[in-house]
Amino acid sequence: MSSVGESSRRKEGPEKLTGVAKYVDDYHLPNCLQGVTLRSSIARGVIKEIRFDPSYDWDSVVVATAKDIPGENYVYLIEVDQPLLVDREVHHAEEPILVLGHKDRAKAYEALSHIEVEYEPWDPVLTMEEALVGKRILYGDDNVFKRFEISKGDVEQGFKDADVIVSKEYRVPHQEQAYLENNGMAAWEEDDGTLVLMGSIQCPFYVHKAMLPLFAREPEKVRVIQATTGGGFGGKEEYPNMIAGHAALLALKAKRPVKMIYDRHEDMRATTKRHPARVRHRTGVTKDGALVAQDIDVLMDGGAYVTLSPVVLSRGILHASGPYECPNVRIVGRVIATNTPPNGAFRGFGAPQTLFAAELQMEAIASRLKMDPVSLRQTNLFRIGSITATGQTLRESVGAENVLDRVLSRSKFRQKKSQHARWNGSKTKPTWRGIGLATVFHGDGFTGSGEVFLRSRAGIELVHDGTLRIDAASTEIGQGTTSILAQIVADALDVPYDWIDVETPDTSKVPNSGPTVASRTCMVVGGLLHKAAKKLKKALVQAGANWPLTREALATSAARACGKKRSIDFVEQYRKPGDVTWDEETYRGDAYGVYSYAAMVVDLEIDKTTYEVTVRDVITAQDVGKAINPLLVEGQIIGGTAQALGYALLENTVVDDRGVMQNAQLTNYIIPTALDMPTMDVTIVEEPYSKGPFGAKGVGELPMDIPAPAVAAAIYDATGLFMAELPILPERLCQALHDSAQS
Amino acid sequence: MRGDPAGMRVLQPRTIEEALDAFARRPSAVPLAGGTDFMVAWNAGGENGRVILDLSAITSWKRVRVSGRGLRIGALTTHWQLQHEASVKKHLPLLAEACATIGGRQIQTRGTLGGNIANASPAGDTFPPLAVYDAKVRLRSASGRRTLPFIEVFEGVKKTSLGAGELIESIDVDAPRKPTRQLFRKVGTRAASAISKTVAAGLLWTRPDGAIRELRFALGSMAPTVKRLRAVEAFVAGKKPTGEVVEEAAALLEEDVSPIDDFRSTRFYRLEVSRNLLRAFLK
Known part of the structure; x- marks a missing residue:
């Protein structure tokens, strides 16, 4: 009874389609307050006084400030530099200063307008370049949050051996995740003193962990539940720690449930975005197109706090040399502190930034060598036995x-x-x-030893009545988690897909299978469940089950296997594959267990009157190891392509003089609509990975990496304009054509 | 949502007379004629406490009446109706085309022509067609009626010359004689739900010898209000559209418009593209 490889119906599909599914704001919580946030109007400075309008009736309002935090005032992540609420010093505009609640949401917003904050403003640092000058120090002694270096061979010797050296600079902007559902969280305290958080989240255990120091609580006194979630794209990886802290603080102070639901303006202005980056390439090649030296400098804007920036940078530099083998490589990456709202996780996580540069650099090299860009890629492309920039040998x-x-x-x-x-x-x-091409790779799962540190656990519960339930913290955020995990388990047990239930991600019910990020859910969590299912099957066999199994026979053998217990858990924990090695200090070794690969051709047309780009056709092939559910894989590829075409051509974050998004609404931050989508030809390629369930690797982020450089290559083909900065707006094409006509 | 539904007061007149009376008594009320732009501002909390005058019951303003070559378009006619109304498609095709580019389908079925005009956005997509058709706007208040040339309705960004208690009753347009060429083009960078960076409408009549008898050309999003290119129109009248004439005409475009840099586009782009549209239309 094969389930893997079938486009099974989404587990949660009917509930979403019929409107039965409940998002956080759909829950009725008795006696609930609506929480809103007062945010700083300046980018940098000190709060001198907060004044509450004495003529306003504050009786129906509950206010919480940093002074109300029972534990430590920080949002736990890689570092503990970001406060939940500003106590004194403001580090970016839109930084939260206090939260307040009122039973009526509009009244809560109205109350905000009766609070006045007096600041002593300081000169902010709003750009990476300004931060590097170092006139004003925001972090450490040089405004550099993190620096990494990758080194292979001898770069200087490589340049000596080169016939041609090509140098270029590339720039990519902020990008907004633009999930359908904005960030939202509810919080309340149970009679037994348990603090409960329920919201739109990707990582329940991240939120759980962040609540402990803030509220000085034992782990068992915090419970985090995922409500149905309307998209994440990384935007709900770490930011929910913040909004959960705010909702919980207010709920504990008010002794009532609190909901905090952002509207689009606030979500776009205040929450995390993709890191803007500047990438410089200096590449040495022989006249027949063999890469001999790559010298790459990556600069990312982290914003005001560390958040996830070091890991975003890490993934960025690990993809910066593209899917090509080169004997001599040096990659230096730095992520910089500025007084702008912190940037964070977004589908691709640093790789779309550096792969845009790496792939367009191939076009620049081909053009310089007067070589066909296809042959240039074919000459250098990774194959079995290739050695990556970190010295990893690609074995399969x-x-x-x-x-x-x-x-x-x-x-x-x-x-x-x-x-x-x-x-x-x-x-x-x-x-x-014009027609353009790109080829990319994407490392699956956490970088380096990340998976080892996570020690993910996932399991299957066999209930005595024959119920089979997956227990994992991996969240369904529209990408199909519940369906593919159920397919993997169904196939391993050789039972129908419909027999598999999936528990709601709730920290009081499921083991910590790690965050739902990094294209890891199918490969890593699916892999754990695959093993758990094999053990469960063995237990059923021992209890006398025969295949094909009937539901009655399953119930009988389940009851026999469970004995006097209500249920048995088959839980697996991640173990590092023996042949994978990684050195965090030197950045040498197996950066990822395996990589997914994609190639894309973009065929487009540019209007000579308006300079508008119409993408006519996208042809792509993506190697995902094994498509557990081909329709969902195709959905990931098409959706990721749409998001990346927006990145390439439309999405322009306009920042004001405080470093805050000025066009913070979907009317003016232009993402593609369904009518903007080209026809797409998707080929799923399956080069199986021996350590993935049924050979599966990852697909979530891969499609986000590839369209932008293919679009830029096609525009180059069409017009001869080398557009090294995203987004390639009609305004920029118009200006570039004008400038090239002048010169 | 920052709009306050509990504090919203909605007046719901059942007849034209009731509407005019109510508006005369409360001239600060917001007439709601579709509300597709108003509700965006309301959602952001910018309109809390405003009294709303809901015009949706006035069915007689939801029709297009034809007499000879004259069209009287009721103010509450939706963009969707206008795209499909045979008389509009036949006599005012540029208006029908413009209505098909507004927002997305949901906006088109709710938004109305009168609401679009009274809202007075610099980027109103129906405005360049109405400007080249020399439309007239019929206004009505409790104390009477008056008619204004379409282009005189606008005084600035979101500002009209409508008096206190005045509602738009209809938009009156005479079908022009058949033009040699006509143009409507919205430049908004995505296929739906886009706000114009520049939006153009043009009508052109030529003489048998190829010389231009008359040009009417209007641009939106290029100034605080919609603009007819009077200098260009006067310059090309009677001339053959040679390369030189077209270039001189393009250079005159700036006489009548004053686009700005904002977060939607740049002055340079708006001018370049508008000139390109004019050039392509004249050639």
Whole structure:
């Protein structure tokens, strides 16, 4: 009875489709207050006084400030530098200063307008370049949150051996996750003194851990439940720690449940975004296109606090050299402190930034060598036995050449390219046409020893009545977690998919299977459940079960296996595969257990009158190891492509003189609509990974990495304009055409 | 949501007379004629405490009446109706086209032409077509009626010349004689739910010898209000659209518009693209 490889119906699909599913704001909590946040209007300075309008009736309002925090005033993450509420010093505009609650949400917002904050403003540092000058120090002694270096071979010797050296600078902007449901959280205290948080989250145990120091509580006195969640994309990885702290603080002070539901303006202005980056490449190549030296400098803007920036930077530099083998590599990465709202996790997690630069650099090199960009890639692409920048030997599941071959043939790349050249040769045509290519890789799961430190646990509960229930903290955020985990378990047990239940991610009910991030859920958590299912099956066999199993026979053998117990848990814990090694100090070794690979061809057209870019066709092949649910994989690829086409062409975060997003609404921050989507040709490639369940690797982030450089390459093909900064807005194309006509 | 539903007062007149009376008594009320822009501001908390005059019961303002070549478009006609109304498609195709580019389908079925005009956004997509059609706006208040040339309705960003207690009753347009060429083009960078960076409408009549008899060209989003390009129109009248003439005309575009840099676009881009649209239309 095979379930893996089938496009089974989503477990939670019918509830979402019929409106039965409850998001956090749909819950009726008796006697609940609506919480809102007072945020700083300045980017940097000191709070001198907070004044409450004496003529306003404060009786129906509950206010909580930093002084009400029973434990330590920090939001636990990699470091403990970020306060839950500003006590004195403001580090970025929109930083939370106090929270207040009223039973009516509009009244709560109104109350905010009766509070006045007096500041002593200090000069802020709003850009990376300014921070590096070091005139004003915000962090450490040089404003650098974290620096990493990767080194392989001898770069200087490599440049001596090169026939040609190509140097370019690339820039990528902020990007907003733009999940359908804004951040939202509810909090209350149970009669037994348990603090309960329920909200729109990716990582229940992150929130759980963050509550302990804030409220000086034992782990068993905090419970975190995931409500149905309307998208995350990383935006609900770490930020929920903050909003949960605010809701809990207010709930404990008011002794009533509190809901904090952000509206779109606040969510866009105040919560985390993708890190902007500047990436510089200096590449040495031989005249026949072999890479001999890569010198790469990566700079990311972390914003005002450390948050997840060191790990974002880490993934960024580990992908900065692209899916290519080069004997001599030096990559230096730094993430910088500025007085802007902190940046954080977003699908791709540093890799889309550096892969945009790496892939467009290949176009620059090909153009300089007058070489076909396809041949240049084929010459250098990873294959079995290739050694990466960290010295990792790729031993299996390398689909790079395979995906490239597929898109070349399916897109008729070379034929289209010459057709477009003919089209562009005609002055009377209303458009320019171009076709572009990119090839990327994406490391699956946590970087380096990350998975080892996580020690993830996941299990299956066999109840005496024959109920089979998956217990994991991995969240369904629209990507299909519950369905694919159930498919893996169903297949391993050789029972129908419908027989598998999935427990709600609730820290009081499930083991900590780690955060739902880093393209790890299917490969890592799915892998644990696959093992657990095999043990469970063995137990059923011992209890006398025969296959094909009936529900009655399952109940009988379950009852026999359980004996006097209500249920038995089959829980597995992550163990590092023996042949994987990683040195955190030197950044040498196996950065990831395995990588996924993608190739993409983008065919587009640019209007000569308006400079608007219309993407006509996207042809992609993506190697995911094994598609547990092909329709969901295709959904990830199409959705990720849409998000990345927005990154490439439309999404422009306009920042004001306080470092805050000025166009913080979906009317003016332009993400693509369904009508903007091109036709898509998706090929799923399966180069199995021996340590993944049924060969599966990851797919969540991979599609986000690849469209932007393919779009820029196609624009280069169409117009000869090398657009090294995203987004490639019509305004920028217009200006670039004007400038190139001038020169 | 920062809008306060508990504090919202809604007046619901059942007839035109009731509406005019209510508005005369409360001239600070917001007439609601679709509300697709108003509700965005309301949701952000910017309109709390405002009294709302809901016009949705006035069905006689939801129709298009035709007499000869004259169209009287009721103020409460939706963008969706206007796209599908045979008389509009036939006589005022640029207006029908414009209505199809407003927001998305949900906005089009709720938003109305009168609401669009009274809202007086610099980016109103129906405005360039109404400007080149030389539309008139019929206003009505408890004390009477008056008619204004369409372009004179606007005094600035979100500002109209409507007096206290005045409602838009209809938009009156005479179908023009058949133009040689016509244009509507909205430049908004995505396929739906976009706000214009520039939006153009043009009508052109030529003489048998190829010279331009008359040009009417209007731009939106290029100034605080919609603008007819009077200098360009006067310059090209009677001339053949040679390369030189077209370039001179394009250079005159700036006489009538004053686009700005804002978070939607740049002055440079708006001017470049508007000139390109004019050039392509004249050639």
